[in-house]
Amino acid sequence: MSKKNSKSSTKTSKKKAAALKDRQGSAVTAKASPAPIGSAQQEAPPPIEGPARAMVIMAHPDDAEFLCAGTIAKWCAEGWDVSYVVVTGGDKGTHDDAMHPEKLAAIREEEQRAACRVLGVKECILLGYPDGFTSESQELRGQITRLLRLHKPDVVITWDGFRGAFNHRDHRNVGVATMDAIYPIVRDRLFYQHHEEEGLGSHQVNEVLLAGAAEPDYAVDITEYWEKKVDAILCHTSQVGGRTREDFVRERAERDKREPGKPVEERFRRWSIRRPQTRPQQEQAPAEAAKPPETLARAKPQRG
Numbered sequence: 001m002s003k004k005n006s007k008s009s010t011k012t013s014k015k016k017a018a019a020l021k022d023r024q025g026s027a028v029t030a031k032a033s034p035a036p037i038g039s040a041q042q043e044a045p046p047p048i049e050g051p052a053r054a055m056v057i058m059a060h061p062d063d064a065e066f067l068c069a070g071t072i073a074k075w076c077a078e079g080w081d082v083s084y085v086v087v088t089g090g091d092k093g094t095h096d097d098a099m100h101p102e103k104l105a106a107i108r109e110e111e112q113r114a115a116c117r118v119l120g121v122k123e124c125i126l127l128g129y130p131d132g133f134t135s136e137s138q139e140l141r142g143q144i145t146r147l148l149r150l151h152k153p154d155v156v157i158t159w160d161g162f163r164g165a166f167n168h169r170d171h172r173n174v175g176v177a178t179m180d181a182i183y184p185i186v187r188d189r190l191f192y193q194h195h196e197e198e199g200l201g202s203h204q205v206n207e208v209l210l211a212g213a214a215e216p217d218y219a220v221d222i223t224e225y226w227e228k229k230v231d232a233i234l235c236h237t238s239q240v241g242g243r244t245r246e247d248f249v250r251e252r253a254e255r256d257k258r259e260p261g262k263p264v265e266e267r268f269r270r271w272s273i274r275r276p277q278t279r280p281q282q283e284q285a286p287a288e289a290a291k292p293p294e295t296l297a298r299a300k301p302q303r304g
């Protein structure tokens with residue numbers, strides 16, 4: 001990405017934000033400034049603003065709470081419509097010698113639903129795959145595509161399935177299946193055409209935030225929602241190893257002492273599917289603006 005001086009970059013992003021807003025006609029709006037927190041890119045798109053519809057697609061009960069519950073709490077407080085899709089039952093996540101998978105899945109489902117209530121998530125859908133046994137399959141892509149067509153989210157948060165570092169196979173498979181569903185499957189009606197029999201049309205997601213990313217480029221300030229995040233994490237009693245609210249509060253106090261005034265953030269890798277083209281300042285013709293998301297299409301092989 002080429003560097004420009006900050007003055008012309010500010011002008012550029014203002015024009016782009018206006019153009020983006022005109023073209024989108026969506027519940028997701030874009031402000032020209034400030035630039036996304038933590039972004040090193042001069043050409044970074046403007047922050048994601050709502051209220052809008054969001055879908056959080058994760059592998060296990062508790063993934064969302066640890067990765068992005070502050071962002072979810074913020075969005076719900078701002079009137080966003082947020083739904084969860086949890087692909088597995090999390091039925092292997094225990095060190096208890098007496099625990100059985102079915103019992104653990106039932107416990108974890110209740111914990112997940114409790115966390116959703118704390119955050120204000122409207123719907124929590126569990127697909128019930130066995131923990132550790134997901135594959136990046138046609139079946140999973142189809143299920144995710146159907147839920148995207150049903151709920152029509154503007155923004156999706158999922159795992160970064162493309163990161164090179166060590167990761168759980170369910171995290172990787174869910175992240176990749178979700179991205180493949182988002183582009184181009186959910187948009188093109190001839191994929192999983194039987195969805196039309198249910199009255200589900202094609203849909204386009206505008207923004208994707210990849211959680212657990214090795215190279216995050218977008219941050220959400222969750223300082224105000226940190227306590228809510230802790231409340232949601234603590235709903236996962238079977239997974240927090242006996243940690244209490246006091247433990248979280250003490251760790252936060254130590255951090256604040258070390259880094260006074262620093263906001264608490266959740267960080268993501270962001271893909272803006274209708275991101276404006278990074279070239280000189282002519283307004284694009286509508287037909288051109290509606291071209292496929294080349295940034296997204298190109299990005300996957302590079303990062304895989």
Ligand SMILES: [Zn+2]
Nearest residue numbers: 059060063168
């Ligand atoms: Zn997980």
